[in-house]
Amino acid sequence: MTPKDGEKKEIAQTAPANPTETKETSNKSDSKWGPLKTKAEKAWKALKEGLNGNVFDKLAAIPNFFKAFFDEVNTVDTEEEKKNKETAAKTGAVLKNLDSDSAVKALAPSFSAKDKDGNVIEPPAVVNDSLGIAWSVATTLDTDRQKSKKATDGTTMGVLGQIADKADPKKNPDKKPLSTDEQKLAFSYGSRFVIALKDKYPDKADFKKALDDFSSSTEGAPIGFHTFQTETFKGLFSGGDKLKIFDPILSKIGWLDKGKLLAGFATKSFTSDLKTGKIPDLLVKTSAEILPNTSEANRTNLLKIIGQILSQKELGSTFPTNEQLTNIVFAVDNKDLRKLSNAFA
Amino acid sequence: MNPIESIILDLLETSSLPGIYKLMIKNLLPEMYREQQEELVKILFADQKNIEEIHKKKMAIYRKYEPMIDSMLESVESGKDASLNPMILNFVKGNQEKKRAETTNLKLDTLKNILTVK
Numbered sequence: 001m002t003p004k005d006g007e008k009k010e011i012a013q014t015a016p017a018n019p020t021e022t023k024e025t026s027n028k029s030d031s032k033w034g035p036l037k038t039k040a041e042k043a044w045k046a047l048k049e050g051l052n053g054n055v056f057d058k059l060a061a062i063p064n065f066f067k068a069f070f071d072e073v074n075t076v077d078t079e080e081e082k083k084n085k086e087t088a089a090k091t092g093a094v095l096k097n098l099d100s101d102s103a104v105k106a107l108a109p110s111f112s113a114k115d116k117d118g119n120v121i122e123p124p125a126v127v128n129d130s131l132g133i134a135w136s137v138a139t140t141l142d143t144d145r146q147k148s149k150k151a152t153d154g155t156t157m158g159v160l161g162q163i164a165d166k167a168d169p170k171k172n173p174d175k176k177p178l179s180t181d182e183q184k185l186a187f188s189y190g191s192r193f194v195i196a197l198k199d200k201y202p203d204k205a206d207f208k209k210a211l212d213d214f215s216s217s218t219e220g221a222p223i224g225f226h227t228f229q230t231e232t233f234k235g236l237f238s239g240g241d242k243l244k245i246f247d248p249i250l251s252k253i254g255w256l257d258k259g260k261l262l263a264g265f266a267t268k269s270f271t272s273d274l275k276t277g278k279i280p281d282l283l284v285k286t287s288a289e290i291l292p293n294t295s296e297a298n299r300t301n302l303l304k305i306i307g308q309i310l311s312q313k314e315l316g317s318t319f320p321t322n323e324q325l326t327n328i329v330f331a332v333d334n335k336d337l338r339k340l341s342n343a344f345a
Numbered sequence: 346m347n348p349i350e351s352i353i354l355d356l357l358e359t360s361s362l363p364g365i366y367k368l369m370i371k372n373l374l375p376e377m378y379r380e381q382q383e384e385l386v387k388i389l390f391a392d393q394k395n396i397e398e399i400h401k402k403k404m405a406i407y408r409k410y411e412p413m414i415d416s417m418l419e420s421v422e423s424g425k426d427a428s429l430n431p432m433i434l435n436f437v438k439g440n441q442e443k444k445r446a447e448t449t450n451l452k453l454d455t456l457k458n459i460l461t462v463k
Contacts (some may be wrong), residue, residue, distance in 0.1 A: 165363045
């Protein structure tokens, strides 16, 4: 018995359209696993073009074969991902009990450069301060999400650890992006981290100096500001379901404005306006609903900086300057940052 | 270094843990409470078991599909019609028969359940 033409077409459609979308695997994967997937992707790519005109393929053999293969691959990859997440969460729950001084002591060597004789150069206070803040923000966010039943104990810590791995070019050579949930958590964590850093350096000039000191002192260290300027880091936010990721923001906007906003971004008209220094009225209006405690002048300024960053990107400078980062951080009211953090959590 | 610490360090390298956790455990291990170390040993042993299980599953898929994918690539390279490749045809037929058998079994089970209830 062979499938009818309609059935054959249906099978062809259910076969993977883009096998590269198979789930990610950890770096610990067996050395044969990655090459096998690459080989299969190559074969599927070479074969799928000729499928429609192939009158001999009565069994839809090729799509059926690849569907079976990629289904099995995805099942194992998903299981591996789930187990790794559980392990990271359990470990996160143990490590969460460490105080921030211990965390700083353990992490500081990775943020310290060495001199030509191989001796560790003592980093400036800002490095240790930032690490202490980063740790306590992570533990607090974990506890808050646990209390609000959004995650179990240690899960948030575990996911943050996995995000850190994805930001490392050595651990993420394929430049895999963050998942939808990871991106939301990164935004939630980032907003809280900014609030805590602003508490430590409430003066704008001091904040900017702290960023300058941090970036210059970690230049030769294994981890530092340079970690955020790699292709790997840029790629982290390229995937995921954007509507789901930004739902906490979009849900604050009325349906009519939301429609206009999505259309404006889809046609890239907002992006090109921002790049030329024009601030679309709709963005000023809708940003008031997202950042209700931030003044119109600050929101407009924020949009201008975003425009600058977008145009810089075309010139090859993909990361905001310390001055721009400081201006962004101080433009947004802390109450709004807190709300954003909770909304994304 | 106590025996628990050395077990943790041995298991840590091959574990699935994020790099930042490995670094922290490595640097803070001597300062951790005994209960924390014991908890970590449990987690890392379970992790090793998971890694082995996943490895076995991956190898089973590798052994099942690798010869067929190679054969298909050979067909492509030599300009032959890959859909007539006997290995692939056998695989698809086998798969279809398996699915048919599964559906039949499911229907029989449902019927059995209905009859038992009645």
